[in-house]
Amino acid sequence: MRERARRKKAIAAAVGAGAEALVVTHGPDVRYLSGFTGSSGAVALVGGRAALFTDGRYTTQAKAEAAGLRLVIDKRSPAVQAVEWLAAEGVTRCAFDAGHTTVAAMEAMKKALPAAVRRSFLVASDGLVARIREVKDEDEIALMRKAAALGCRLFEDVLEFVVAGAKESDVAAQLEFKARMAGAEAMSFETIVASGERSALPHGRATSAKLPKRGFVTLDFGVLLGGYCSDMTRTVHLGKVSNREWDVYHSVLEAQQEAVARVAPGVRCGDVDEAARSVLRKAGLEKEFSHSTGHGVGLEIHEGPRIAAKQEQLLEPGMVITIEPGAYLSKQSRSLPKSASGTGLFGVRIEDMVLVTAAGGEVLTAASPKAWMEL
């Protein structure tokens, strides 16, 4: 059980933020610190003590999942229960996550506190547990390897359904069915199948649109396996390719490979982003790369660190990040020649999950080829 070690880090972070205790209500943080996976719960930490608060729906589950924590079952809000317990234990300053606590929830906690401590009890903090979660421990890395490997198998298995005339949503259905049958709890986010002109949409979730005879199909998907998210993107091509499509694909691929090669401990996140961005800039595709290069991934699909322009944060061993540059050519695009295939609207994105190791970076989704794929 790694939870005890994680709780030690969390309470140390709270003390570092000027509090004696910590209350955590964000689901992934609760799971990380306690093992409890129910939809409503709070973890309270003070000194070496830890308690989990939830409601009667989860009695059996909480006992099984969060062994070793004091468990309190009550109908009231877990956060309110947690701060009442902490106040009764003599705590006077308790950190909470301002980024995951609603104004209403904060007011409810305040109201439940003794008048003597109410004004100064709650210490707003930002992502204390999220920052600990950025660096994965061995148990987490093992789970993420499995999730990434499953993603790669699914991509291979779904290719037979990527044919002209198939609906995007049917491709997504096949992918999600295979994921479930392989043991995934769920998809880690809404599956993106963006084909033809729709590949020019960075967030083109699968619709009833049919795959074209000629054009790109971008598949961006992930599974949830053992609580951890995978995330990968491949872009394949149907039918005859234009020179422009070929060139854009290979610019994105080069950008992606340059950024992956840059991953190593101590490297600035902004420098990894720049490794991808500079390739696309040279190819005249700077404006067409309209998002950041990547993000951390773990219990949540989007975690820290941000792999984006000017980010000063340094990579550390144990971080798992995505590297996912893309180029999206729209009607407004300066780079769009009139001779491009069809309407000329298309996009390409290529994404891997990368583990930061002591030596550099290890691509967890290496089993899926990134070379040009024509179906």
Next chain:
Amino acid sequence: MRERARRKKAIAAAVGAGAEALVVTHGPDVRYLSGFTGSSGAVALVGGRAALFTDGRYTTQAKAEAAGLRLVIDKRSPAVQAVEWLAAEGVTRCAFDAGHTTVAAMEAMKKALPAAVRRSFLVASDGLVARIREVKDEDEIALMRKAAALGCRLFEDVLEFVVAGAKESDVAAQLEFKARMAGAEAMSFETIVASGERSALPHGRATSAKLPKRGFVTLDFGVLLGGYCSDMTRTVHLGKVSNREWDVYHSVLEAQQEAVARVAPGVRCGDVDEAARSVLRKAGLEKEFSHSTGHGVGLEIHEGPRIAAKQEQLLEPGMVITIEPGAYLSKQSRSLPKSASGTGLFGVRIEDMVLVTAAGGEVLTAASPKAWMEL
């Protein structure tokens, strides 16, 4: 387009709460008021004017979905953009939803405001738009009928996979695959397939457990279709039934039918809950019915009104609610006879979606039988 009428109601509610303007950031509320379905956006309303704020990922989509609103694309937080615009328009008091705004987001909005209005600008309100959404308009009811009907078809189609030895997660996989192929955007919540002893868990999401030769299987699932959620539960039995199982099933069924029969405009939500609860009380199953009778459903799987003990809210025509009593027999259960089948742990839940009409209630999931089903 109903969005204009909805925005009129929303700004009226904000004025009723003592503000001149309203900022909305909760995704389903943004969609309800603007049509925009992107993952990050804010709607600002003042007088008859409305603006939508989002980022560059969503330019094309926002233009297509939210025609008729002023559209502003910017990298900064949509909520910050929205309050800045409102302040520039001369607004001095703006309502926001304290239940869906984090402390950090509120502080960011405050920081962006001119010092002269900063202290009094943001007026905390609670569910102004959520309350409007409780009563569905005709467009919404049409969509919810379709979602509910699809749920019923899926239940019928998945029964062939409900056989002893099948994994719960495989049943869920088949259900979810059929949902996708039938056009559902997604499931509306994590599919519950709880079999044998696991049927005693009210929230028994599908696991790798195998369906038993003898025992209950509870299927609780819903689809997302056209943005709207369906939600239904059926409990079927595999193999030879015990007298106790038969009796508990029929007590839950009677409770469910009594509550459905009680649905009509002007009826207290607490009285609908009591209609179910009193049947189970008489059957000695009061403690085994450990949750409330139901909830509103719409763009979100859990909306108002709450159909729970002592709720004073009155039903109104156009509300869509679930009616889902259950009984869960655990080791601690006083009602558990030693002669019950197997370990004696089992549970039953039966759930319909019900539209409140001018005359009473219309069951939207009536196509799925609730009579005892032995497979």
